Amino acid sequence: MNRDLYEILRLRRIPAAPEGLAERIIAEALRQRQAGEFSLAEFWRIFSDGFLLPRPAFALAAALLIGLTVGFGAEIKSLFVDRDSEAYAAYDAVDGSYEDGMIL
């Protein structure tokens, strides 16, 4: 078939707008408030719109999984390593310049 691209592009058809679309919009706007008046629902809508995640459920599940993996994989380190506390005690006994138990 001899056709050019523009001929095919011109085939495109758009369905008619639904009946009463403008009136529904107008009615909904009447129910809403304009900016300046605090609305908790509006605040939450704007807040959640700031986090446009693709596939939000998967993204959050993946983040939770990664967080749990990193958390359980990390070593729990104590504040004082036994070897360090022994060295400190030894220094304190020899030098005597620090008060017992003081960490500098």
Next chain:
Amino acid sequence: MVRVKRGDHGAFAMLARRHANMYFAAAYRMSGDSHEAEDVVQEAFLKLWSKPAAFDVSKGVKFTTWFYRVVTNLAIDRRRKYGRIKVSDDIPDMPDQSMRADESLQEAQERGALEAAIQALPDRQRAALNLCFYEGLSNKEAALAMGVGIKALESLLMRAKTALKEHFVREGLIRENPYNKRSII
């Protein structure tokens, strides 16, 4: 718009009645689904109502151009958030009475293939094609609506047309002229 900014609901109603259908068509061209297009248009107008200050009259941009930007960006954002909607079957069949029945069916199938191909384009290419070819905006207006330079817009347009042409050549809807590599008119 000045009156809308002052909270004049009557002025907002006038804007909605005047433009809702036009922007429904624009939203449909971006999303390919009439329910989604209706949601996009409603959300765009309600954003306008709740935050009319977003439109700066002093910048000299036409309201219609600016609102194309709102609708286009909203359609793209919703697609990224909710995923692409399968092209609906609600494209009306308008058979030409002068054509044979099999020719009308073929045209309907071609329309379906065309819509699917356009919806498969990257968002910005689809937006450029819709604004320039279907909405009838000038390159300057379309570039403003998309927030890009004119050269960038022309590049997007060219890529969209190239992608569509290659697709239709593969589908056999366009026959490529082997001598000068241009499609046969």
